[in-house]
Amino acid sequence: MAQSSRTVRGGELATSDDAPTRVIPRPRRRIPVTARPTAVPSPRADVLFWMLPALVAAALGGWRLTAAALWADELATWGAVRLSWEQLWRLSAAVDAVLTPYYAMMKLYTAVAGTSTAALRLPALAATVATSLVVTALGRRLGGRDTGLAAGLLFAVVPVTSRYAQEARPYALAMFAAALAVLCLIRLLDDPGPGRAAAYSSALALAALSHPLSALLLLAGHALAVALRQVRVGAAAWYGTAAWIIAAVPGGAAALILVGLGYRSRGQIGWIEHLTLSGFDAVPDGLFLTGAVGGIVIGLAVLAVRRTDEHVCVAAAAFTPLLVLLAADQVMPIWVTRYVLVAVPALAALAAAAMLRFGRTQAVVALALTVALGVSTHLRIREPDGHGEDSARIASVIGPRWRPGDVVVFADSHRSIPWAARDIYQRYLPAPRPPDVLRVSAQRTDGRFLATECPAASCLGNPPRVWVIRVDKPSDPFQDMAAGKRQLLREHYQTAQRWTYALLTIILVERKPSAAG
CATH class of the missing domain: 3.40.50 (Rossmann fold)
Structure with missing residues (x-):
């Protein structure tokens, strides 16, 4: 009887009469990184993910909410909401037309809450807390849970956020609407549909009613993002482009109408002077209230830009308002940093995405450095003259x-x-x-x-x-x-x-x- 041996070939047992017995091991399958099982976060961790940035924003925004006296613009709000409805409409027909929706909302609110300093500023604080949640969602779209958490926290701790959380003006509401509109734009382009188009249109309309000039600057950024996507993707992008155009019409029209009405009383902004070339380096300081924090956030935001739809949309919302208003200021003096605060949420989301690319430890260090550099500013803006006017x-x-x-x-x-x-x-x-x-x-x-x-x-x-x-x-x-x-x-x-x-x-x-x- 012939001597036989067994081999394993390709993972199967084979025999041979002459060959010595040997076993060929089955190749080990390499599991791709994307296919490896991931831990499912617990419900408690998920709640913490969303609530931590909101709690930080609420704590900082509420800290010494009434310490700084109302300054001129806040006093204008206080004066407007104390008018009768007839007098408010007559005033709006002559001046402040762009702020009429905000004044009307605040008049309804103060009829219940009163006109104390805390009452006048609470709507801005609520809008800021809501914005921190939206920025967290934006960060998550850019880089996952860690990026979302870092984005929400970064937005909450930069001094400019709590400064305008304590301002009886519409800028915090405009930032919320701007952040929400960017998130809705990403969702609309990702999967166009009536519901998502309506959500985007509503967010853009809210931005227009909050601050129409800021809304137009934001809309310019959205238009750029949609155009770049159309060039990159081609014919397949036409459905999303058409959906965006239709959804953008109501908000864009509202912003144009209000800006047109406001142009008649443009003498109110006659105090604005051209931003000179020597003043360009002061933009980070003006936008973030401290140049060091502004430099870090803007620098990281630039590093974060990628070619994905999400990154392009957020980057366009972050940088286009600044660049367009700077360009417009060369024609007529109009540069005021408050008008481009709508870019801050997007800048924070991009900066967080760049931070996490360097690793979690580096992101924590960058966040801690931002907090440390902003401490003195946080203290300063809560002094009696913290809003620039020592009214009391x-x-x-x-x-x-x-x-x-x-x-x-x-x-x-x-x-x-x-x-x-x-x-x-x-x-x-x-x-x-x-x-x-x-x-x-x-x-x-x-x-x-x-x-x-x-x-x-x-x-x-x-x-x-x-x-x-x-x-x-x-x-x-x-x-x-x-x-x-x-x-x-x-x-x-x-x-x-x-x-x-x-x-x-x-x-x-x-x-x-x-x-x-």
């Missing part, structure tokens, strides 16, 4: 010093914020106080933004002392006043004492001896 000081200066017979006057021709001084007087100087003797009708009535005063200060009388309240620091206390009022005060009064704070100067003038005689 008026009470401690005039309150204990005024006497019966004193009156108060205002520089009502100031080129930037002429309403602010009178608002500070009404908001922060409780009665009894020196009377506003020149006023005939209040601010924001009869379609006029400024109060109506008696001509040539004819109702001034002969007071021994006059308190002049200003929002600048001129050497001449009567600068920027109507000609008749300026002439009368210069002729009969001289400076006795002056107090100067951030965007608040209080000057006490006394009647000249010759005039008194």
Whole structure:
């Protein structure tokens, strides 16, 4: 009987009469990385993933929410919501048309919540917390759970986020709408459908009603992202492009209409000056309130850009508003960093994606460095003058010093914020106080933004002392006043004492001896 042996070939047992017995091992299958089983996060971990950025945003936004006094723009909100509906519509027809939707929303809200500083700022805080959730979702689309968590946390801790979470203006709401619109755009291009188109259209419309100029800048970024996708993908992208065009029409139309109405009162932004070439390096500092943090976030955001649909959409939303407004400013002065805050959520998401590419440890270090560099700014913006105007000081200066017979006057021709001084007087100087003797009708009535005063200060009388309240620091206390009022005060009064704070100067003038005689 012939000697036989067995071999395994290709994993099967084979025999041979002459060959020695040997076993050929079966090749081990290599499991691709993408096919390896992944751990399913527990429900508790999933809740933490979403809630941690929101909790941090809420904690920082609520920390000393009322410490900084209301500044000129916030006082404009306070003044508008106290008007009757008829007066608000008349005011909107003349000035502030772009902010009419925000004022209307705030008027409905304050009818229930009141007009305290905390009440006026709470809607912005709520919008900021909601934005942190959307930024977390954006980060997750760019790089998974870790990137989402890092994006939400980064957005929450940069000082500019909590600064505008404590601002009674529409910028926080505009940031929320902008972040939501980018997320909805990604979903729409990924799988076009009526529901996703409606969601995108609603988010863009909310952005337009919050701040129409910012919405147009954001829409320019979306248009660029869709165009780049069309070029890259070709005919297969036409369905998504068409869906975007249709969905963008309502929000874009609303933004254009409001900007057109606002253009009629463009004198209100006459104080804006061209951003010079030497001022370009101050953009990160202006946008993030500290140049170091701004440099880190913008630099990382640039490194994160990739050619995927998600990255292109987020990058276009991050950089296009800045570049378009900078370009427009070369034609007419319009650059104000508040107008491009809609780019901050997208910048945070991109920066987080770059951080995680270097590894988790490096991402934690970068996040910690951002926090450390922003601490001093967080403290500064929560000082009494943290919003740039030390409005509440008026009470401690005039309150204990005024006497019966004193009156108060205002520089009502100031080129930037002429309403602010009178608002500070009404908001922060409780009665009894020196009377506003020149006023005939209040601010924001009869379609006029400024109060109506008696001509040539004819109702001034002969007071021994006059308190002049200003929002600048001129050497001449009567600068920027109507000609008749300026002439009368210069002729009969001289400076006795002056107090100067951030965007608040209080000057006490006394009647000249010759005039008194």
